[in-house]
Amino acid sequence: MANYRIAMLPGDGIGGDVLAAAKHVLDAVGLKADYEHGDIGWEFWKNEGNPLPERTIQLLKSTDVCLFGAITSKPKEEAAAELSPALHGKGFTYSSPIVGLRQLFDLHTNMRPCKAYPGNPLNLRDDIDIVVFRENTEGLYAGVEWHPIPPDIRKAFGLHPKMKRFDAVPNEDMAISARIITRGGCRRILRSAFEHARKYGYKTVTVVEKANVIRETSGLMIREARAMASEYPEIGLLETNIDAMCMWLVKNPQDYGILVSTNLFGDIISDLAAQLVGGLGFASAGNIGDSYAVFEPTHGSAPKYTGMNKVNPIATIQAARLMLDYLGEHEKAERIERAIARVVAEGKARTYDMGGTTTTSGMADAVIAALG
Ligand code: NAI
Numbered sequence: 001m002a003n004y005r006i007a008m009l010p011g012d013g014i015g016g017d018v019l020a021a022a023k024h025v026l027d028a029v030g031l032k033a034d035y036e037h038g039d040i041g042w043e044f045w046k047n048e049g050n051p052l053p054e055r056t057i058q059l060l061k062s063t064d065v066c067l068f069g070a071i072t073s074k075p076k077e078e079a080a081a082e083l084s085p086a087l088h089g090k091g092f093t094y095s096s097p098i099v100g101l102r103q104l105f106d107l108h109t110n111m112r113p114c115k116a117y118p119g120n121p122l123n124l125r126d127d128i129d130i131v132v133f134r135e136n137t138e139g140l141y142a143g144v145e146w147h148p149i150p151p152d153i154r155k156a157f158g159l160h161p162k163m164k165r166f167d168a169v170p171n172e173d174m175a176i177s178a179r180i181i182t183r184g185g186c187r188r189i190l191r192s193a194f195e196h197a198r199k200y201g202y203k204t205v206t207v208v209e210k211a212n213v214i215r216e217t218s219g220l221m222i223r224e225a226r227a228m229a230s231e232y233p234e235i236g237l238l239e240t241n242i243d244a245m246c247m248w249l250v251k252n253p254q255d256y257g258i259l260v261s262t263n264l265f266g267d268i269i270s271d272l273a274a275q276l277v278g279g280l281g282f283a284s285a286g287n288i289g290d291s292y293a294v295f296e297p298t299h300g301s302a303p304k305y306t307g308m309n310k311v312n313p314i315a316t317i318q319a320a321r322l323m324l325d326y327l328g329e330h331e332k333a334e335r336i337e338r339a340i341a342r343v344v345a346e347g348k349a350r351t352y353d354m355g356g357t358t359t360t361s362g363m364a365d366a367v368i369a370a371l372g
């Protein structure tokens, strides 16, 4: 069989360190792949006015799958200030390249496994096994926003009776972000969640929304969840509100299996769930569409640790493991998963976040030694 073609996008800061660690592990399990480097991140924003250059998009299109490290991103004003002087005034505006990738490749499913490795000193408990499914392309992150409000948009919003209260607010003193939820978007993320529950034997799917207040958008998601649940009689559907869910997750995380939500709420619960099982050093994600996928640790570029060979690579090694599952390389994926679990349980290799002094590459070496 021909080698896989894997795009490697290290990005900024610690992205390079953690991606290199993951590649060592992939080499050690004998994955046959050609790795293609792609440019992404802050440097390309500053020098080219685009953190996701067109050549990177073309590169991804020619590969089977992508492993992504992390990027630096900054608020609007700072981004504009750091743009190379030659590019000022040419209409460049910063937008997140990872959000861009999700939308460009229609990577509708964001899957974040949050399973405790027994013995990890950072676990809230050792018996947590949650997988969060977050809709990845629409909702409040669709980027449909206005500030100030253009007059025609203002007029359209004025048709809603509840806008009356805001009549006296000038357009420049108002900002609006649209929460766009489609039936198709709901169904795709729900399908991913229910299928995963069925395949891996999870007993419940919990849909996390706020339908008592955000009646239309959350309501659509809940109705679609109920409709789809009837196709999966062996799986229980639970419905919770995002605020209460944050409490329940801290109180009884062991009671939950699959969680599914729209983009913003899914983002929030995935970070919360990740912290229950060790935090950023253990949190990986798959951004999965119908024909392409990008796997990543969910942490950022942690600039203060750049080039220090210090941070925990487990999140990125896990991302590589998710990638192997996506490619159908289940046996290699399993070997990596068991090796991570063994290293954590043994407790000899511990990065700084776990209270130890093992380096990034040292942790990768420990996982490789435990591959068996
Ligand atoms: P961050 O995730 O980069 O780091 C926050 C802190 O978490 C670090 O200072 C470190 O103490 C810890 N941490 C992160 N990764 C770790 C690891 N692998 N092992 C051990 N500890 C780890 O978040 P921060 O500092 O808020 O953002 C830094 C930059 O990253 C910003 O420019 C931000 O916009 C960007 N960012 C990018 C993301 C992405 O590429 N997907 C996600 C989140 C933030």
Ligand code: MG
Pocket (backbone or CB within 6 Å): 267, 268, 271
């Ligand atoms: Mg997040």
